[in-house]
Amino acid sequence: MLPCTKCAGYYSYGSTNGMIDSITDHFIQKITKSLRRGKQVHRRLPGGGLVYIDRPLPFLLLFRHPAGNPDHATADFVKASASYIIAQEEQTPELTRLIGSIAEEMAHQFDAFLILEIKAAPQATPTTPLFRILGPKEQLPTTISTLQHELEQIKIGGFHSSVETVSNQELLEGPLSLFPEEKLKKHSYLMLGLELKPIYVNQETGTAYPLLLRTLREKIAAAIKKTVFDFLSVQTSHKPIHFQSLGRQAVNRSVWKIDKQLTSISDQFRFLLLVTPVNNNEAWAEFKKSNYSQTPTFFYRLMPVDADQLKRKLYNIPIEKVDDPTLAYLFRDKRHELDKMLTMLADRNTPDFMYSSMQLFGTVDDQLLKVAEGILAAIPASTREADVELIPVPEFAALAEQEIAFLKKQYAGVDSGVVVSDDIVGLIVSKGRLHVGTDAKIPRHRAQALIQHEVGTHILTYYNGKAQPLQQLYIGSPGYEELQEGLAVLSEWLVGGLDQERMRILAARVVSVYHLTKGCSFIDNFLRLKETYKFDEETAWDITMRVHRGGGLTKDAVYLRGLIHLLNYLKEGNALEPLLIGKIRQDYLPIVQELIYRNVLRPVPLKPRYLLDPTIKPKFEKLKEGITVFNLL
Numbered sequence: 001m002l003p004c005t006k007c008a009g010y011y012s013y014g015s016t017n018g019m020i021d022s023i024t025d026h027f028i029q030k031i032t033k034s035l036r037r038g039k040q041v042h043r044r045l046p047g048g049g050l051v052y053i054d055r056p057l058p059f060l061l062l063f064r065h066p067a068g069n070p071d072h073a074t075a076d077f078v079k080a081s082a083s084y085i086i087a088q089e090e091q092t093p094e095l096t097r098l099i100g101s102i103a104e105e106m107a108h109q110f111d112a113f114l115i116l117e118i119k120a121a122p123q124a125t126p127t128t129p130l131f132r133i134l135g136p137k138e139q140l141p142t143t144i145s146t147l148q149h150e151l152e153q154i155k156i157g158g159f160h161s162s163v164e165t166v167s168n169q170e171l172l173e174g175p176l177s178l179f180p181e182e183k184l185k186k187h188s189y190l191m192l193g194l195e196l197k198p199i200y201v202n203q204e205t206g207t208a209y210p211l212l213l214r215t216l217r218e219k220i221a222a223a224i225k226k227t228v229f230d231f232l233s234v235q236t237s238h239k240p241i242h243f244q245s246l247g248r249q250a251v252n253r254s255v256w257k258i259d260k261q262l263t264s265i266s267d268q269f270r271f272l273l274l275v276t277p278v279n280n281n282e283a284w285a286e287f288k289k290s291n292y293s294q295t296p297t298f299f300y301r302l303m304p305v306d307a308d309q310l311k312r313k314l315y316n317i318p319i320e321k322v323d324d325p326t327l328a329y330l331f332r333d334k335r336h337e338l339d340k341m342l343t344m345l346a347d348r349n350t351p352d353f354m355y356s357s358m359q360l361f362g363t364v365d366d367q368l369l370k371v372a373e374g375i376l377a378a379i380p381a382s383t384r385e386a387d388v389e390l391i392p393v394p395e396f397a398a399l400a401e402q403e404i405a406f407l408k409k410q411y412a413g414v415d416s417g418v419v420v421s422d423d424i425v426g427l428i429v430s431k432g433r434l435h436v437g438t439d440a441k442i443p444r445h446r447a448q449a450l451i452q453h454e455v456g457t458h459i460l461t462y463y464n465g466k467a468q469p470l471q472q473l474y475i476g477s478p479g480y481e482e483l484q485e486g487l488a489v490l491s492e493w494l495v496g497g498l499d500q501e502r503m504r505i506l507a508a509r510v511v512s513v514y515h516l517t518k519g520c521s522f523i524d525n526f527l528r529l530k531e532t533y534k535f536d537e538e539t540a541w542d543i544t545m546r547v548h549r550g551g552g553l554t555k556d557a558v559y560l561r562g563l564i565h566l567l568n569y570l571k572e573g574n575a576l577e578p579l580l581i582g583k584i585r586q587d588y589l590p591i592v593q594e595l596i597y598r599n600v601l602r603p604v605p606l607k608p609r610y611l612l613d614p615t616i617k618p619k620f621e622k623l624k625e626g627i628t629v630f631n632l633l
Contacts, residue, residue: 022046023094028101035105040250047088053102054082054248058110058236059228060102062117064089064176073201073208074120079323080221082248089176096178103189110236112188114228115178117171120198129162130154134171134193146230147194150223154216156199168193190231194224210320218325244594247326251600254321256469261317262334263471269305270430271341275348275550276300278423281439284541292530295522298549300348301423307346314338326591330472337478347551354516354552361481361555364514368561371629372510375560378633379500381534391444393420393436399447400434403455403609407463411605414463416455426542429458432466432474441538449497456608457488464604465582470595473582480583481555486562487579493632494610494619500633505543506563508533509556512547522548564629571626577611580604 023045031051034041041053047065061084063075078084087095099115107113121128131151135144144165154161171193172181184191200213222243229243240246277283277298287296314335322328340360347353364372391399397418408414416432424437427450434454442450461484465474476484489506492498511533512525520528522544529540546556565586570576581592581604595601610616622631 023091023098025097028098031098032101032105035102045085045087045091047091049085049087049091051085051098052079052083054250056106056109057083057246058106058112058232058238059083059114059116059246060085060099060106061224062095062099062115063087063119064092064095064117071120073213074118074196074198076213076323077118077196077217077220080217080325081224082246092176092178099178104187107188110232110238112190112231112235114190114192114231114235116192116194116224116228118194118196120201121195124197128197129164130156130197130199131161131163132193132195132197133163133165134168134195135165135190136168142234143190143227143231144192147192147223147227150226151220154219154223156212156216188235190235194220196220214325214328218329221325242593242597245597247594247598248324249599251324251327251469254318255324255327258317258319258322258331259471261313262331262338263475265310265314265338266334266475267431268310269303269341269345271345272428273430273435274301274303274345275553276425276428277545277549280425280545283545284538287541288537292523292526296545298349298545300550303345303348305342305345307342311339311342314342326594327470330470330477330591333478334472334475344550349551351551353550354554357550357552357554358517360479361553361558362479362561363517363554364510364557364561368510368557368564369514371564372507372514372560375503375507375629375633376511376533378630379504382501382504382536389444391442391447393438393440393442396440396442396447396450397436400436400451400455403451404434404459406609407455407460407606410607411463411467413467413605414459416459416463425545427454429454429462432459432462434459446492446497446499446502448495449492449502452491452495452497452608452610453488456610457491458484460606460608461487461580461583464580464606467605468582468601470601473584473601476583477585477588479585482558482562482565483579483586484562484583485559486564486566487576489559489563490566491608491610494616498632503629503633504533504535505539506560508535508543509547510560512543513554513557516547516552517554560629567623567627567629570623573624576620576623577604577607580606580608 027043031041031043035053035056038056040055041051043051045051053060061078061081063078063084063086065071065075065088067089075086078086085095085099103113103115121132133144133147148163148165151163152160168191171177171191172179172184179189179191183189200216201208225243225246228246229240232238232240278301279299283296283298287294317335319328319331319335322331337360340356344353344356344360347356397420400418404414404416404418407416416434418434418436420436420438422438424435426437426440428435462474468474489498492502508529512529515525515528525547526540526544529535529543530537535543547553569586578589578592579586581601584592592601
């Protein structure tokens with residue numbers, strides 16, 4: 001039994017004990033009966049074939065291995081579909097009965113049925129088009145045109161694909177024909193073919209080019225879904241809300257296992273804590289004592305893992321077995337990020353640390369630097385009073401606990417809390433818990449803003465992600481920090497706590513990261529903040545320490561960069577709430593939306609306080625109208 005995200009229950013494969021079924025009348029009747037009852041079908045066929053139908057759907061993709069010449073690379077193109085059959089050409093008589101029974105049942109339920117057969121072009125030459133569509137263009141111009149248009153958008157080597165459309169007559173005649181044209185018309189079936197030029201296979205060795213195969217598979221799967229969506233919307237009673245809703249809803253056991261394995265590796269280390277100095281106060285005292293002339297020495301927590309051993313486990317995870325392109329992409333992306341993080345931990349306190357950080361968190365481009373310098377020019381000196389009232393750490397911790405209690409009322413799965421310790425600098429959220437340094441200096445007027453930053457954003461998205469069946473959403477997608485910090489800083493503005501000094505600090509972090517990547521030393525970066533930009537000594541120290549920790553951490557540039565990108569996103573009329581589903585990056589939204597359409601993901605259980613406060617609505621209207629970071633000053 002396998003977990004089903006649609007109903008949080010279970011579904012069965014249909015066949016038992018891995019037995020391979022024969023295409024008998026009884027076998028066909030069982031499949032038809034399962035579809036009539038709304039069940040999933042997952043049955044093996046002789047010769048390594050498979051019938052997979054995620055749920056009753058009015059379409060089917062078909063691939064038949066050429067007689068005596070199995071073509072597993074081309075067979076992979078149908079596996080991304082929610083409804084497909086992989087079989088042998090020799091089984092055509094049995095397939096005619098099987099597919100005919102499936103088509104009859106589905107056409108009865110949905111009024112029409114589409115069969116799309118995928119095959120490799122035989123004896124391809126340099127002039128053979130990359131794609132050849134076989135279909136009655138004069139009868140269904142919209143469906144054929146959709147497929148042709150989507151295939152033409154696929155780029156290989158920077159060039160759009162060549163597509164040719166011909167009659168589907170060769171599918172309807174000869175020994176490999178499934179149905180005569182009269183039967184198709186009588187039962188409202190449409191038979192299409194898609195012939196692929198096998199550029200994804202080395203013609204001399206017969207081995208596939210894995211990266212090209214993967215890329216083509218993802219793009220062709222999207223093109224086919226859009227084509228099927230067009231056919232279903234016009235020709236059938238099945239009205240999908242979006243082409244992505246035609247993807248799989250049931251997710252097999254291997255996906256959850258791989259998701260869990262990646263999460264297990266991520267949970268074995270706390271990256272930010274491991275690259276944050278534990279001797280911040282002592283190092284600051286020594287730096288002052290030297291009159292800012294000696295580069296401080298930082299000490300870090302002992303490494304709890306062996307990076308090399310974890311990498312071995314990481315690359316032993318068989319992500320290649322995931323035949324769902326969307327989920328496979330998520331897992332590969334996460335594996336790449338974890339690899340970089342482990343490399344950074346192994347290189348901690350060496351120059352190589354910074355180079356991996358630049359790959360993982362990015363650098364500062366000219367436009368971002370210009371904005372940061374503009375903010376520092378607009379606010380040339382500290383705007384805070386020297387005797388600003390600070391909130392005691394215990395009082396701040398109590399307020400944070402109250403906000404966590406607010407989240408717990410919305411969702412019982414919140415298991416968070418506040419940890420106060422002397423080896424933490426400022427505020428850090430790790431694994432859904434807020435860590436507060438005993439020496440944290442928090443202005444009272446900024447307390448609620450920081451609570452929304454840490455609790456209302458970081459902790460909230462952690463538990464929204466944890467409420468999903470896909471654990472990648474709470475451990476964080478690669479590059480999620482930019483959107484996370486953009487959301488967190490925006491929340492400070494929404495609750496009225498984003499003051500000019502805070503914006504100066506965010507801008508100074510960008511400038512410091514820029515100079516770090518240009519080879520600037522700790523002392524030079526500190527003195528620039530202190531003397532050129534007029535930051536007080538402790539603030540200049542804090543910014544410089546954060547940027548230079550570990551050997552050079554470029555992460556602090558993401559706050560301002562994320563805020564700028566988020567403001568542009570909201571200006572385009574996009575909603576804020578979908579961004580809170582977990583720890584995702586902005587370009588993951590189409591992926592998240594696809595998984596929502598497929599019922600793989602669930603509605604979010606938690607909303608931040610500011611989304612529920614009607615007095616903040618005017619600020620959201622301003623965001624829709626379009627504002628820049630300078631309007632926030």
